[in-house]
Amino acid sequence: MEFEGLTLPLREMLDIGIVALIYYYLILLVRGTRAVAVIYGLVLVLFVFHLSDVFGLYTLNWLLTNFLGSIFLVVIILFQADIRKALAQVGAGPLWRKPDLREEALEQLVQAVMTMSRIKMGAIIVLERTVPLGDIVERGVEIDAKLNKELLLTIFHYDTPLHDGAVIVRKGRLAAAACILPLSSKFKGQTVFGTRHRAALGISEESDAATVVVSEERGAVSVAIGGRLTTSLDEVRLRRVLKNVLER
Known part of the structure; x- marks a missing residue:
């Protein structure tokens, strides 16, 4: 597939499509849960981390590097119920079986x-x-x-x-x-x-x-x-x- 001289092989298209689909379903899973606020917070922290790297704020960069190293484990512990629910929904979606109540x-x-x-x-x-x-x-x-x-x-x-x-x-x-x-x-x-x-x-x-x-x-x-x-x-x-x- 080509766009004005740019060739995009089928494998890359498939790769991009799968990643986009994963992001889409992740948004659906966390929508309306407490995890949404956490995601916004993580995005803000990552943005500040990037700025600290660009402008050479070494102390702030060191602090955020150590913070990000443990934050994902903390998120898993705090939101284990939301994560368990999301994984259960993925593993038991409508493609697997449908409820039966006559x-x-x-x-x-x-x-x-x-x-x-x-x-x-x-x-x-x-x-x-x-x-x-x-x-x-x-x-x-x-x-x-x-x-x-x-x-x-x-x-x-x-x-x-x-x-x-x-x-x-x-x-x-x-x-x-x-x-x-x-x-x-x-x-x-x-x-x-x-x-x-x-x-x-x-x-x-x-x-x-x-x-x-x-x-x-x-x-x-x-x-x-x-x-x-x-x-x-x-x-x-x-x-x-x-x-x-x-x-x-």
């Missing part, structure tokens, strides 16, 4: 959630998508049963031993109950959102799961996806949100 199972889930909302029964239901949640399932009580309204209502009834934890839904079936989820640092110390909401956000920050939460105090229905919480959902909006997410 229309009947989705309707059973929606009806169960709205019933729990009316009677103010607290619940947290995690819908596994492309990122496997096997480690969380193994730490809970494995069920492997057909998803239906009655079973969900039984599990989350206040006097059953399985009600205090999350239910994991995998491929239209109840995989496990009484599962412990990682807690998000968001809403810590606030009274509006409790432990269930922080757990829903926590699992959504570390995977691509969609998590439905029913508030025990207010009966409000929320959905956590990608570290964001959508609240006060009625039946129509809940069904639409879940369909949109599971069809991606």
